[in-house]
Each structure stands twice: as C-alpha cells, then as structure tokens.
Amino acid sequence: MEELERVAKSFDVPQFANPLVGGRTPILSPKEFEQLGFNAICFGLETIMHAAKAIALVLDDMRTGHFALREKGMSFAEFKAVVHYDKWDRIDNLYGAQA
Helix, strand or coil: CHHHHHHHHHCCCCCEECCCCCCCCCCCCHHHHHHHCCCEECCCCHHHHHHHHHHHHHHHHHHHCCCCCCCCCCCHHHHHHHCCHHHHHHHHHHHCCCC
C-alpha cells in the first residue's frame, strides 16, 4: 500500500493502476485507488476470469447431462437487451444483403 501511494504521488501526471487477481498489486475499490492518488483503474481480466469460470461450469453441466444451470443464466430476452440485438437487427435489415 505504501508503495502504491508513493508511486501515485511521485509524478505530477495522471496515474493508472492495473491490479490483477492473483497479481502483486492489491485489489482495491475504485474509491481506495482514488484516495491513493490514482486517476484510472483497469480491472482488465476480472470479467474475463469470471466469464471463463461460468463457461467451464456450464460446459461441465452440459457434458454430464444434468442441465442444472440452464435456468440460472441470463434469459434470451436479457441477452438480446445486453447486446442491443434490436439495434443490430434494424441495421442488418436496412443494410444487409437481400436474399
């Protein structure tokens, strides 16, 4: 913590923190990094590591034939909202190749 604070305060430029789960930089909240003097934080692999774990669990569930996790995930409607499906569908219908 002392080293992070020293680094953040040693230079008169915006400071960037790049903590990684399992790495040497402690995982702090954005507010804690800000209090130390950091202006930007990249939790670069955090979401990917969680997604990879979820994918592995679902694949194992499917492999065993249990499908216990099938209703635990996002619904198709929720997924389409997250990826803005309706927007992309309108673009595809407007500019896509006509069959």
